Amino acid sequence: MIKIRVPATTANLGPGFDCLGLALKLYLKLEIEEIEKGLVIEYQGEGAEKFSAKKKEDTLIWKSTELVLKKIGQDKSKKGLKIRVLNEIPITRGLGSSASAIIGGIVGAAKFYDIDLTNQEMLKLALSLEGHMDNIVPALIGGLTLAYKTSREEIKWTRIKTPLDLRVVVAIPDFTLSTGEMRKALPQKIALSEAVFNLSRSALLVNALQNSDWDVLAEAMEDRLHQPYRTPFIPGIEDMFLKIKKTGLAGVALSGSGPSVISLTKVGSEEAISKIMKDTFLNAGIICRVLVLEADLDGTKLIAYSV
Ligand code: HSE
Numbered sequence: 001m002i003k004i005r006v007p008a009t010t011a012n013l014g015p016g017f018d019c020l021g022l023a024l025k026l027y028l029k030l031e032i033e034e035i036e037k038g039l040v041i042e043y044q045g046e047g048a049e050k051f052s053a054k055k056k057e058d059t060l061i062w063k064s065t066e067l068v069l070k071k072i073g074q075d076k077s078k079k080g081l082k083i084r085v086l087n088e089i090p091i092t093r094g095l096g097s098s099a100s101a102i103i104g105g106i107v108g109a110a111k112f113y114d115i116d117l118t119n120q121e122m123l124k125l126a127l128s129l130e131g132h133m134d135n136i137v138p139a140l141i142g143g144l145t146l147a148y149k150t151s152r153e154e155i156k157w158t159r160i161k162t163p164l165d166l167r168v169v170v171a172i173p174d175f176t177l178s179t180g181e182m183r184k185a186l187p188q189k190i191a192l193s194e195a196v197f198n199l200s201r202s203a204l205l206v207n208a209l210q211n212s213d214w215d216v217l218a219e220a221m222e223d224r225l226h227q228p229y230r231t232p233f234i235p236g237i238e239d240m241f242l243k244i245k246k247t248g249l250a251g252v253a254l255s256g257s258g259p260s261v262i263s264l265t266k267v268g269s270e271e272a273i274s275k276i277m278k279d280t281f282l283n284a285g286i287i288c289r290v291l292v293l294e295a296d297l298d299g300t301k302l303i304a305y306s307v
Helices: 048-053 060-072 097-112 119-129 133-141 179-184 192-210 214-220 227-233 237-247 270-283
Strands: 002-011 020-035 039-045 080-087 144-149 155-160 166-173 250-254 261-266 288-293 301-305
Touching: 002 097, 002 133, 020 097, 020 133, 020 166, 020 192, 020 288, 039 048, 039 060, 048 080, 060 080, 060 097, 060 119, 097 119, 097 133, 119 133, 119 155, 133 144, 133 155, 155 192, 166 270, 192 214, 214 250, 214 261, 227 237, 227 250, 237 250, 237 261, 237 270, 261 270, 270 288
Parallel strands: 039 080
Antiparallel strands: 002 020, 002 301, 020 080, 020 144, 144 155, 166 261, 166 288, 250 261
């Protein structure tokens, strides 16, 4: 039996559209063991009802496990597998639940069958299935990552240092938005001035986090590539952004394609920010949960193993 945990992730962080992502201490845990035959997947936690109603073979966890089995040529019908899923990551809210499921299936199968796959190979498998590298990379590697593709379509990444006293306040509204739909809301072309705006903010954000330069976070997390087209789908969010920025305590952005919102701040300010988030959503008629999380620096990790 093996047990692994995969962190949730928040992508974009404002200006780093499709390339910056941060792993969070909120987890998808998978326990995998061999059974006589067949496939059993049991769910607990976030999305358990939805996933239990799905055909097992159609779940991302199984599809990604199967990718590894196919790669090693193992005939899955010879042995059965039981996967127990304990999920803390809210689904379809912009916290990378799909990426965590995919990485979980791949790493889980690789660890279970003791197959040596490099991070590069695992990321390639993951991206062949679905998902975005700005979630996939931090879910596997942990921390704040900048993911990019080379001109030969090879996935590469670099890890950016984050301050230990960084806190991520996450407001999770009680409605869902699909990333696919939210991508359709984006324009195909953008003005050069908007591109320059984002280039400057994303470089500023990386520099601010590396140097614990808290004062510039509010400006550093501004974006003009995707948020202006997505915020109309989320009541109260414009007001929330303004109020949080006005405190001068934090930066704020959509988490991935939303509807969750993240605010990056220094430990000590999290309560003030949480209150603004809750109150503003409530004023707009939206019920939300607010979590205060830390960055996960481990990425996907084996947490138990027994023969
Ligand atoms: N970067 C993606 C987007 C979402 O904003 O559409 C998460 O991978």
